[in-house]
Amino acid sequence: MANTQSMATSFLGELMLGQHQLGTSTIVSRGSLTSPTTDTVKAALYLASATVNASTTAYSATGEVSGTGYTAGGVTVTNATAPTSTNSSSTAGVGYWTPSASITYTTVTLSTAFDCVLIYNSTQSNKAISVHTFGSQTITAGTFTLTMPSNTTTTALLRLATT
Amino acid sequence: MIVTTTKGDMDDSQLEKREGTVDNDNEYTTWVEYWLDGALVHRSAHVTLKKMPVFGGGETASF
Numbered sequence: 001m002a003n004t005q006s007m008a009t010s011f012l013g014e015l016m017l018g019q020h021q022l023g024t025s026t027i028v029s030r031g032s033l034t035s036p037t038t039d040t041v042k043a044a045l046y047l048a049s050a051t052v053n054a055s056t057t058a059y060s061a062t063g064e065v066s067g068t069g070y071t072a073g074g075v076t077v078t079n080a081t082a083p084t085s086t087n088s089s090s091t092a093g094v095g096y097w098t099p100s101a102s103i104t105y106t107t108v109t110l111s112t113a114f115d116c117v118l119i120y121n122s123t124q125s126n127k128a129i130s131v132h133t134f135g136s137q138t139i140t141a142g143t144f145t146l147t148m149p150s151n152t153t154t155t156a157l158l159r160l161a162t163t
Numbered sequence: 164m165i166v167t168t169t170k171g172d173m174d175d176s177q178l179e180k181r182e183g184t185v186d187n188d189n190e191y192t193t194w195v196e197y198w199l200d201g202a203l204v205h206r207s208a209h210v211t212l213k214k215m216p217v218f219g220g221g222e223t224a225s226f
Contacts, residue, residue, distance in 0.1 A: 107167055134190045134210045141169045142195075142207030149215060157212075161219035 012095025012160040013085030028123055038082075039123035043103045043146070044074030046116040048136045059118060059126035067139075069108035077103055077119065086153050092163050096156035103146040110139045117146060119157075130158055166197050168204035173197075178204065189214045 014020055018027070018039075030036035042059070046052045050063025061072050078101035087093040103117065113136040119129045137144065149155040164175045178197040185192040190212050197205040 130216065132212055134212060135185050135192060137208045138206060139208060140203050140206040141167050142205050145209040147209060147211040157215055159215060159217045161217050163219060
């Protein structure tokens, strides 16, 4: 046997579960350390003219779409499957998570082109999680659906990887 | 089939239907539009993202 330097893959999944706190952090209480609640994740749409990217730290209404049937802040993401992690080798692995259902905006009218969804943690001061872009869309008295990928190490919506 | 439109619920037989897809490296998108007398009265879109960002490259330091 030999030891191999690497980051523990389980750490990646545990980061998404908030199981490590390596510094003083201000978080909204999850009620109990032994029976914690799950944070609420939301998804907000942004205009093609907005600037939402890796520098975005939290949800903001600036640049967000508006229109009939759309509530500022977007919709709650269905999150029935906790983050997990899988090793791909002795030195690498992936922590990953995917919402457990499509993100759907039902019967909305969004007349100005939008091309981006911000996934954020509404429980923890609306902290940003990830940004996903697509071709510009408008919706007229209709439904906009973002179908989630399969929750695997190579396709999950959110993947933290070591190589 | 009843379609929700800007004019209220309508039977699709009264409307002109247009459909399309976008299929590229980043997404697979389908959209459907219904038109009435030259005006767009319904548009829905369904996007499946193909290319997810990977937040990778975590390393540990050697002593």
